[in-house]
Amino acid sequence: MVKYRVLFTADLQNLTDLKPSSDPTFTYYFKMKCGNCGELAKKVISVLPSEKVDDSRNAPNLVMKCKFCERVGSVTVTCDIREPLTEARSEFRNSVPLIQLDCKGLDPVEFVFGNGWKAKSIAGTKFEDIDLSDGEFDEYDEKGECPVSISNLCATFEVMMSEMREKRLAWDRSMLEHQQKWSALLKARKKETGSSFP
Numbered sequence: 126m127v128k129y130r131v132l133f134t135a136d137l138q139n140l141t142d143l144k145p146s147s148d149p150t151f152t153y154y155f156k157m158k159c160g161n162c163g164e165l166a167k168k169v170i171s172v173l174p175s176e177k178v179d180d181s182r183n184a185p186n187l188v189m190k191c192k193f194c195e196r197v198g199s200v201t202v203t204c205d206i207r208e209p210l211t212e213a214r215s216e217f218r219n220s221v222p223l224i225q226l227d228c229k230g231l232d233p234v235e236f237v238f239g240n241g242w243k244a245k246s247i248a249g250t251k252f253e254d255i256d257l258s259d260g261e262f263d264e265y266d267e268k269g270e271c272p273v274s275i276s277n278l279c280a281t282f283e284v285m286m287s288e289m290r291e292k293r294l295a296w297d298r299s300m301l302e303h304q305q306k307w308s309a310l311l312k313a314r315k316k317e318t319g320s321s322f323p
């Protein structure tokens with residue numbers, strides 16, 4: 126199982142707070158490949174955070190069988206973050222987190238932008254149900270009397286460390302610190318007495 130965090134950024138013109146709408150039917154789209162044989166699934170896969178494959182508590186949001194090796198993989202949404210991309214962050218091309226996934230036997234290769242996004246103009250006009258499937262958005266804001274646009278969309282996948290690996294690394298670090306302290310102590314002692322510390 127690999128944990129991924131999906132982040133995105135875009136260039137915003139006279140717009141701020143770009144994020145998925147709060148509609149529970151908002152759907153995330155991905156291109157995925159099989160974690161076993163590497164076969165790329167031909168269909169774009171849709172993940173709906175509010176929909177699970179069954180009623181059990183740990184049920185994944187999606188189960189898919191590889192057309193090539195027939196291995197079954199699953200995707201579970203662990204956190205639907207939807208942090209808004211502000212104008213300031215977009216200026217620096219900073220990415221904001223969208224969603225967190227646990228992927229078992231499937232690897233995401235591309236995030237596909239769809240519809241149902243929202244943003245507001247600097248003048249305060251709300252734009253609802255923005256369709257980003259063409260990769261951009263162009264409108265005119267009557268209130269602010271200026272053009273508004275979204276372009277250069279970019280999504281990235283960040284592999285998150287498992288808790289176990291994090292604990293191990295922390296332990297390794299503390300061992301190293303311990304060793305460094307000891308060797309410093311030994312050196313100091315050697316200087317003082319001219320003899321080596323047992």
Ligand SMILES: [Zn+2]
Nearest residue numbers: 159162191194
């Ligand atoms: Zn496969």
